[in-house]
Amino acid sequence: xxxxxxxxxxxxxxxxxxxxxxxxxxxxxxxxxxxxxxxxxxxxxxxxxxxxxxxxxxxxxxxxxxxxxxxxxxxxxxxxxxxxxxxxxxxxxxxxxxxxxxxxxxxxxxxxxxxxxxxxxxxxxxxxxxxxxxxxxxxxxxxxxxxxxxxxxxxxxxxxxxxxxxxxxxxxxxxxxxxxxxxxxxxxxxxxxxxxxxxxxxxxxxxxxxxxxxxxxxxxxxxxxxxxxxxxxxxxxxxxxxxxxxxxxxxxxxxxxxxxxxxxxxxxxxxxxxxxxxxxxxxxxxxxxxxxxxxxxxxxxxxxxxxxxxxxxxxxxxxxxxxxxxxxxxxxxxxxxxxxxxxxxxxxxxxxxxxxxxxxxxxxxxxxxxxxxxxxxxxxxxxxxxxxxxxxxxxxxxxxxxxxxxxxxxxxxxxxxxxxxxxxxxxxxxxxxxxxxxxxxxxxxxxxxxxxxxxxxxxxxxxxxxxxxxxxxxxxxxxxxxxxxxxxxxxxxxxxxxxxxxxxxxxxxxxxxxxxxxxxxxxxxxxxxxxxxxxxxxxxxxxxxxxxxxxxxxxxxxxxxxxxxxxxxxxxxxxxxxxxxxxxxxxxxxxxxxxxxxxxxxxxxxxxxxxxxxxxxxxxxxxxxxxxxxxxxxxxxxxxxxxxxxxxxxxxxxxxxxxxxxxxxxxxxxxxxxxxxxxxxxxxxxxxxxxxxxxxxxxxxxxxxxxxxxxxxxxxxxxxxxxxxxxxxxxxxxxxxxx
Numbered sequence: 122x123x124x125x126x127x128x129x130x131x132x133x134x135x136x137x138x139x140x141x142x143x144x145x146x147x148x149x150x151x152x153x154x155x156x157x158x159x160x161x162x163x164x165x166x167x168x169x170x171x172x173x174x175x176x177x178x179x180x181x182x183x184x185x186x187x188x189x190x191x192x193x194x195x196x197x198x199x200x201x202x203x204x205x206x207x208x209x210x211x212x213x214x215x216x217x218x219x220x221x222x223x224x225x226x227x228x229x230x231x232x233x234x235x236x237x238x239x240x241x242x243x244x245x246x247x248x249x250x251x252x253x254x255x256x257x258x259x260x261x262x263x264x265x266x267x268x269x270x271x272x273x274x275x276x277x278x279x280x281x282x283x284x285x286x287x288x289x290x291x292x293x294x295x296x297x298x299x300x301x302x303x304x305x306x307x308x309x310x311x312x313x314x315x316x317x318x319x320x321x322x323x324x325x326x327x328x329x330x331x332x333x334x335x336x337x338x339x340x341x342x343x344x345x346x347x348x349x350x351x352x353x354x355x356x357x358x359x360x361x362x363x364x365x366x367x368x369x370x371x372x373x374x375x376x377x378x379x380x381x382x383x384x385x386x387x388x389x390x391x392x393x394x395x396x397x398x399x400x401x402x403x404x405x406x407x408x409x410x411x412x413x414x415x416x417x418x419x420x421x422x423x424x425x426x427x428x429x430x431x432x433x434x435x436x437x438x439x440x441x442x443x444x445x446x447x448x449x450x451x452x453x454x455x456x457x458x459x460x461x462x463x464x465x466x467x468x469x470x471x472x473x474x475x476x477x478x479x480x481x482x483x484x485x486x487x488x489x490x491x492x493x494x495x496x497x498x499x500x501x502x503x504x505x506x507x508x509x510x511x512x513x514x515x516x517x518x519x520x521x522x523x524x525x526x527x528x529x530x531x532x533x534x535x536x537x538x539x540x541x542x543x544x545x546x547x548x549x550x551x552x553x554x555x556x557x558x559x560x561x562x563x564x565x566x567x568x569x570x571x572x573x574x575x576x577x578x579x580x581x582x583x584x585x586x587x588x589x590x591x592x593x594x595x596x597x598x599x600x601x602x603x604x605x606x607x608x609x610x611x612x613x614x615x616x617x618x619x620x621x622x623x624x625x626x627x628x629x630x631x632x633x634x635x636x637x638x639x640x641x642x643x644x645x646x647x648x649x650x651x652x653x654x655x656x657x658x659x660x661x662x663x664x665x666x667x668x669x670x671x672x673x674x675x676x677x678x679x680x681x682x683x684x685x686x687x688x689x690x691x692x693x694x695x696x697x698x699x700x701x702x703x704x705x706x707x708x709x710x711x712x713x714x715x716x717x718x719x720x721x722x723x724x725x726x727x728x729x730x731x732x733x734x735x736x737x738x739x740x741x742x743x744x745x746x747x748x749x750x751x752x753x754x755x756x757x758x759x760x761x762x763x764x765x766x767x768x769x770x771x772x773x774x775x776x777x778x779x780x781x782x783x784x785x786x787x788x789x790x791x792x793x794x795x796x797x798x799x800x801x802x803x804x805x806x807x808x809x810x811x812x813x814x815x816x817x818x819x820x821x822x823x824x825x826x827x828x829x830x831x832x833x834x835x836x837x838x839x840x841x842x843x844x845x846x847x848x849x850x851x852x853x854x855x856x857x858x859x860x
Contacts, residue, residue, distance in 0.1 A: 162452030175208030185226035228300030250304025261317030262289030263297035330395035345403030349418035401432015491523030530555025542586030616830035698722035
């Protein structure tokens, strides 16, 4: 096997690779434990090869290889705030300048920036999209480099450079296609470009059904990697067409098209079907000596289409077994250039990373019945959440494969259940007035259950990736409305957004008794109170990487013990804590939070001028408050800044700061609307904190439903969450005390 036949993603002299092996029908069985161990060893190897400046090394393609390695770590669950990932991301961001023009580097940089999800990177991604568009040739393909235009070329066809003649190669082309798809999520127009791509691959298919590296060059034989590339590009072109049709006629979003019909149509297309048969032949030949780039191409196609088999081979089992046999003791899959590229491809394969999950969703379509029980055979589906809840057994998961909005009817929970967003969806659940057991409609002024979207009486209720929206009827401001009423059991809220749009005094979460409440990666935004806690027994509340945006943050009553932990969060309220009606023991632990409040707690104390019955401990918090703490509205005059605040609580607050907090938004607490984005609580450049070496406030990339949930569910922390644990964000990585 000639070295020149190896196909590299980054580097010069790229060439197609396929092994000339006798294809057998041997079935491989992949050992999950061995795969996990091999994958983790590969990740540690990648981490060990990072340079001090955050980059990885590949001559001439430092941005590309750094983006690839960083992306491989993220897709394998390494958190965005991990130092290695953070340094890699920053290295790539520094490398995207006016001169970056290599097709591979541009695409991999766009993939990484989109995966991190910082909205400040939108302009960079659009610039990358402009360059990739400018680099497309008349044939629909790409070569190694693209013109260094900027995003202004997207504003009109007159500004866009004319396409040049030439064929390019199919390796560069598949990366140009992948990069453009990612950039299209940020408004880069790609419809015309994908039409050229589709025509290219339809016209250049070889007789055997495959595609070559260079359709009209010297390397015209079909290869496994390039056949996978051809099918991938045709898939993206079809997804682009579907999206275009949906945008032109929004009514078709909930049409009666059968789920998966688009994918079936694609697989039955004569050109696609011929290529698909050939790629199954190549997949059968995967072995320990196969090129990792070829195997990664197989993996991307398999997960994109959601197929366990390509042809008659279980592609993942065969590929994973081959990779584990080839892995070196140090965790690497080395290559002749001592590059980490092959290791990155290998761990992406073993993770079954889907870099185009939105493409998969377009091909699958949105089902008529959005609510399903994924843990049951046959995947039973239901038309409403109420039907799904009634059918669910204790501990089951209800998945919502749709965006809605869906009108709920005061659902009552008395057993363990998880309600989660399907991949690629951001379900909106709206308040509606339901019916009692006799079929009569509830009356909110009389029936307490009708005052909440959901009521939890017992069990562990987990809500993930949802928008819960409350708009009470007009003329009902005197009724105590709540989005979630928790009377017992445990509430676990992950990547959700609770909001009110009518300013009728809605409470986001209200609890009675001793319910355990965990709010992670979420947004609580209402006109009244974020959390209303009536403590009838000892209670614990945890807020992690979340935004509290309301008139009152925490309104507390009762007489037992209450423990509140607030970590890496933003508390943006008029009154932070209101505890005038609370006579019990209250302790607050805060780490790496930002408090922007008119009053932190003028009724926080249980005694005049004394911290008795109240405890505050924290580290690395920032306070922009006009009034600090007091008893029944009377301030403690000696508390006037962070040092005196810490001293009042016996030094419990370590390294507090009063640096200016400036969020990207300029909203005032109590002005809640639906559709708020947690990135509005990122720190703007107007804030001194934005340039601090320490981390304050939220990690917005993994906060909220939609993209935030998609990113977090790929992290290792989500596995812990599913086991019932509460993995805390960056704040908990630094010990509370270092003495």
